[in-house]
Amino acid sequence: EGSLKIMAANAEQEEAQEEIEVDYDGEALDVGFNVAYLLDVLNNRSEETIEWGFNDANSSALLSIPGNERFRYVVMPMRI
Template structure:
């Protein structure tokens, strides 16, 4: 997975993350504030993301914690 962050000054950061993924290529954008909320609350080294398509919400879950569910809506990129 490629994670890319950019700002209004045209600065950009890119990180490649090794993941297990099934499905076709997908490009989706999120507000960084919402992603930071997920990361602040996940308290796990592993997480699962369930994507529909680029216009649908993404469900963030933790494999060993059935109570953790976080939904983030995408934004246009």
């Protein structure tokens, strides 16, 4: 609770893992995303806070920036 564990793997069997502190009060989720789509957002925004909205592991996620009603980014999960 209160943390996000990020795990990445590629076709060459290489893996990486990182855990960061987050403000989250929902159920634990195991969900996968194409990292290229997430990097599109993260590499082009300078804000320190990005909100992620999830319903469940099979539904789209909505990324938004607090205080910026014009920015919305929807990303679909991958099967893991």
